[in-house]
Amino acid sequence: MKISIIGATHAGTFATMQILKDHPDYDVTVFERNDNVSFLSCGIALWVGDHIADPNKMFYSSPKELEKIGAHMKMQHEVLAIDPDAKQLKVKDLNGGKEFVQDYDKLIITTGSLPVVPPIKGIDNPKVYLCKDYGDAQVLREKFAGIEKAVIIGAGYIGAELSEQATIAGKEVTLIDAFPRVLYKNFDKEISDRIEQEYRDHGTKLALGQKVQSFEDAGNQVIVKTDKGEYEADIAVWCAGFKPNTKLAEGKLEMLPNKAIRTNEYMQTSNPDIYAAGDATNVHYNPTGKADYIPLATNAIHQGILIGQNIDKPTVKYMGTQATSAVELFGTCMAASGLTVEGAEARGLTVDAVTTEENYRPEFMLTTTPVVSRLVWNPTTHRILGGAVYSKHDVSQSANVLSLAIQNRMTIEELAGVDMLFQPNFDQPLNWLNKVAMAAVDKANQVK
Template sequence: MKIAIIGATHAGTFAAQQILTNHPDYDVTVYEKNDNLSFLSCGIALWVGNHVSNPKKMFYSSPEKLAALGAHMQMQHEVLSVDVTAQTLRVKDCISGEETTATYDKLVVTTGSLPVIPPIDGIDSKGVYLCKDWHDAETLKNLAPSIKRAVIIGAGYIGAELSEQLSLAGKDVTLVDAFPRVLYKNFDKDLSDKIEAEYRDHGVQLALGEKVISFEQQGDQITVHTDKGDYAADVAVWCAGFKPNTALFDGQLDMLPNHAIRTNEYMQTSNPNVFAAGDATNVHYNPTGQDDYIPLATNAVRQGMLIGQNIDQPTVKYMGTQATSAVELYGCCMAASGLTVEGAKMRGLKADAVTIEEPYRPEFMTSTTNVTCRLVWDPATHRILGGAVFSKHDVSQSANVLSLAIQNKMTIEQLAMVDMFFQPNFDQPLNWLNNVALAAINKANQE
């Protein structure tokens, strides 16, 4: 069988690996317009902050590794057009400029995402940078030593981490976002307030609830104009979201309103010979039971593997996602899974929530620190919809427990009684997840 794969960051890389592992006799060609693949962009801020031992280790695969499995690697080849009915591709060699036509039996669309770059005056100025791929990372890493002032636009994970690392390096940092809080889509106010205090304590100016209206380049200085203020710096870094890179398939495949390609539980699109995965496609979001767009590497990896398992015939169903994630900022662990209260409201769902704060282990120990834990549930069914934790202690694995609870449609009553170990080095007789569920039960019984 002849397989064509378009794009090889995470979903495409894992799809190629799985297809050739399961079907070593298949004819698999990978088209990638860049000169690299499998770059872990989540490590950009860590590299800028000198926490990466070797940047080459930020790639977990390579063209050579996929070729060794049997893939025909067409690096620096851009797919210009696709006809899913005729099952043909028009491909351009980015080095020679030569264009050729190729055919396939089945197509894997793993074209990823693109930065959302609105038509703002001056956004193409020399002082405005992106933070998306390997070449962006190299540029920011090389710039970092000479930067004295930086404006970061976008307070999601990427912007939040980059702002933290630059501030720890002694830079004057302003973090701008149109949303009213840092990490607005990931955490409710109870937890985002805590990390905002850390930013302020480390000298970061928070310009939240401000919309960028223009950029102005004057010599080596870039000024970011918002609807509420002006911020001058050496560089501005645009980290304000991503969109599906699916223009090749407009009018050919069913899509969500944001142009993410719709797939079924076997990762097939509306054309059964075309599969899609990663940032180019939807996920099944278990907290809501609906399709959603959640561009995370974890989703891309699993979906890519599923394509490899289903490429011959529908075999393994997609389990969906809880969008589980975590971040460390200023020595604080923040981790979450599922919906926030605001996220539920945005999706038309009713949700209730409770937050507790307690020492993560007994106070008879010579040291302990607090963990803040938040739980979100459906007030009608008591089914858990989401949760989050915050602490100076590493409580990140709590997000995986919450993910499993949401995946299995557990209720607050069930989570309260889950058997979790007690050992004074690690936790209390009742783990904080048990306790937040008990607090949720108490609140639900009073309402």
């Protein structure tokens, strides 16, 4: 079978590896417009902050490694057009400029995402940078070494981490976001308020609930103007969201309103011989049971593997996602899975929630520290729809427990009774997730 893959992203790389693992005789060609594959962009802020031992290890594969298992790697080749009827691609070699046609039996679209860059006045200023790929990472690492002041636009995970690392490095940092809180889409106010205080305590200026209107040149600096103020810095970094990179498929495949390619449970598009995965496509979001757009590396990897398992025939169904994630900011662990209250309301769902706080292990230990736990559930069925944890202790794996609870459609009563270990080094006789579930049950019973 002759297979073409557009994009050596997380999804494209894992699709390639899985196909050749299961079908080593298949003819697999990968087209990638860049000169590298599988860059872990989640490590950009850590690299800028000098926490990466070897930047080469931020790539979990390479063209040579994929060639070793049998892939034909066409690096710095851009696919210009798709003809689904003829099963052909129009391709351009970006080095020599030569164009040619590639036939395929099955096509895989893993073109990833693009930064959302609105037509704001001055956004093309040379002191305004993006934070998406390896090229951006190289530039930012070099620039941050020689600056004193930075403005970061976008308080999602990437902007939040970059702001934290710049602040720790002694830079004067302003973090701007149109939403009223840091990590607005990831955590409810009960948790995000706490991390915002960490930013303020460490000297970061928060400019939240503000929309950037222009970038103006000021000699050696750039002025970022919002609807509520202006901020001068040596550089500005735009980290305000991503969109599917799917122009090639427009008018040829079914899409969500945001242009993400719609796929079924086997990762097939509306054309059964064309598959899609990663940031270019939708996910099945288990908390709502509906298609959604959630660009995360974990989603891309799982979907890429699924394509490999289903490339010959539909075999393994997509289990969906809870959008489970975690971040460490100023020595504090924040982890979440599923819906926040505001995320539920934005999707038209009615939910209830509760927050608890207690030490992660007994007070008779020489040291302990509080854990804030939050749980979101359906008030009618009591099914768990989301949750989050926050602590100076590493509670990140609690998000994985919450993810299992959501995926398995557990109720708050069931999570309250789950058997979890007790050992004074690690936790209390009742784990903090048991406790927050118990608090949820108490609150639900009061409503009756």
